[in-house]
Amino acid sequence: MTINYIVQPGGKLTGRIRVPGDKSISHRSVMLGSLAQGTTRVTGLLEGEDVLCTLGAFRAMGVQAEGPSGGRLVIHGVGLRGLKPPHQALDMGNSGTAMRLMAGILAGQPFDSELIGDASLSRRPMGRVVDPLRAMDASIASAEGGRPPLRIKGGRQLRGIDYALPVASAQVKSCLLLAGLYAEGETAVTEPAPTRDHSERMLRGFGYRVQTQGARISLRGGGGLTACAIDVPADISSAAFFLVGAGIAPDSDLTLEHVGINPTRIGMLNILKLMGANIELLNAREVGGEPVADLRVRTAPLRGIRIPADQVPLAIDEFPALFIAAACANGETVLSGAHELRVKESDRIAVMAQGLKRLGIEARETPDGIVIRGGRLLGGEVDSHGDHRIAMAFAMAALRADGRVTVSDCKNVDTSFPGFANLATRAGLSIEVRSGR
Structure with missing residues (x-):
């Protein structure tokens, strides 16, 4: 059985949601x-x-x-x-x-x-x-x-x-x-x-x-x-897709509840803020030895950056989502020192570069990273290669695309984020799940 996402272009993310546990x-x-x-x-x-x-x-x-x-x-x-x-x-x-x-x-x-x-x-x-x-x-x-x-x-x-x-x-x-x-x-x-x-x-x-x-x-x-x-706090790796989605979609205002903000996991937040994202940490507290907070994100113009080396290991699982932010940013985003991405569920550097190019974005692989020049996202078909994080990242890309985005081979999303499509729909993403053989 195969699972594909059919995501209509445009829309915004609003309201309050809680993503699954870390x-x-x-x-x-x-x-x-x-x-x-x-x-x-x-x-x-x-x-x-x-x-x-x-x-x-x-x-x-x-x-x-x-x-x-x-x-x-x-x-x-x-x-x-x-x-x-x-x-x-x-x-x-x-x-x-x-x-x-x-x-x-x-x-x-x-x-x-x-x-x-x-x-x-x-x-x-x-x-x-x-x-x-x-x-x-x-x-x-x-x-x-x-x-x-x-x-x-x-x-x-x-x-x-x-x-x-x-x-x-x-x-x-x-x-x-x-x-x-x-x-x-x-x-x-x-x-x-x-x-x-x-x-x-x-x-x-x-x-x-x-x-x-x-x-x-x-x-x-x-x-x-x-x-x-x-x-268990809500997973910041799962929250990443919604943080990026609300950051790039016009008129978005979304709050993610009870998200883990362990200092060793907030590289993605630090990188997005360097790119100009509008993210507030609200109601910060500690639960069971882990720091948590509610994260409010609103639309903001993003700019390309050279990602600091010390933030790479703190954001290693969130880069598929961050690459979508880079595709919507003004200028060039450069990542290096991330060879670990080559040996995840897929070669995330290669697969993300291929998908971004299919949607009209200039993306150049390097041995341990990628260079992405922000631009106009087109509609198109993208193969996630069975990688759950890549599937969810490209689903969010449709918020800024000119046409429909189809993401294939999405079954493994259930490994980390069961109910992703339903929660994304509730927040405002126009996503349809189609299954076949």
Whole structure:
């Protein structure tokens, strides 16, 4: 079954909406809740396919959970040593986050396991976690090029290492910290640039001691996790599409409620403000150790910029939406230092460049980035290549297009944003979902 979006040109975004829960925090709440002693109660959980794959994996290893329903999930944790051998391979679907973090957890188990994924995930490189896990004495076999499936041999005593990340990556950092829960001695990760710190915050919330000294994050194995309550904020990566949409569509005035504004995730906000976006943070507060706020965005003329290098890792998932902002800006926007975009659910640099050109925008790829010259968006057909973020980004592009925009291969939007089209319609986007074979 294929899903296509048919989006009529023009319109504006208004009102108040709340996008689904943060995917990164949802994944981690399922993982740590399962490994904790006691009952963890989660509200605001993202019920997307990626998170459901993570939950399914823990259920396959003996964890009992009630829900999710309406964003609520009750997890009866089994403790760090309480997981049971799964009877079959654990399917991570489309989720690179799930596979990389699960590899760290499974490396410390007494049983053998295998991690698999869909066609897209099976093309994504896992060597960045496999190599340091092997340095911790884990036994992991992968397909050619370090790609899935990952076959993990249990019964290995892991040892802590002091690892300097060659590339800023919250997934690699989190994988090694989770493996460190099972390792002898100290496990430490040093970052070349700040990345999202949800794992560190949540580990502390579950009562585990994590030390942060500058760019070095460390913990010692042998402790335990204690169940707690988690309120998942709305996902800033999902809010990004609406922030850009309301920023580029004339006469828009949209408020996004209860959005997570973790300092390691607000690169997209910083970049949009540098481009001239009109975004206000209202009712800022802290919920469960995570800062949140309501974000009000109104239409404003945007200008092209050279994106600061220090903001790139803080906005790595939001660039498809930001590229649409760049297409509507006056002048040239230049991105570099973002090679990570080449190995996401798709090659996001190449696929976005292709789509922008189909809509009449000048876009030039570079090895680690892109140069976009703002201009007049035309109607046309764009292939998302099965990438959820690209599908949603081009749907928002129709707000400034001269003609209808058709986005193909949108089924994977449900991995991160179930109900996207309905919420977008409510806000004012004229979007139709068509399915076929």
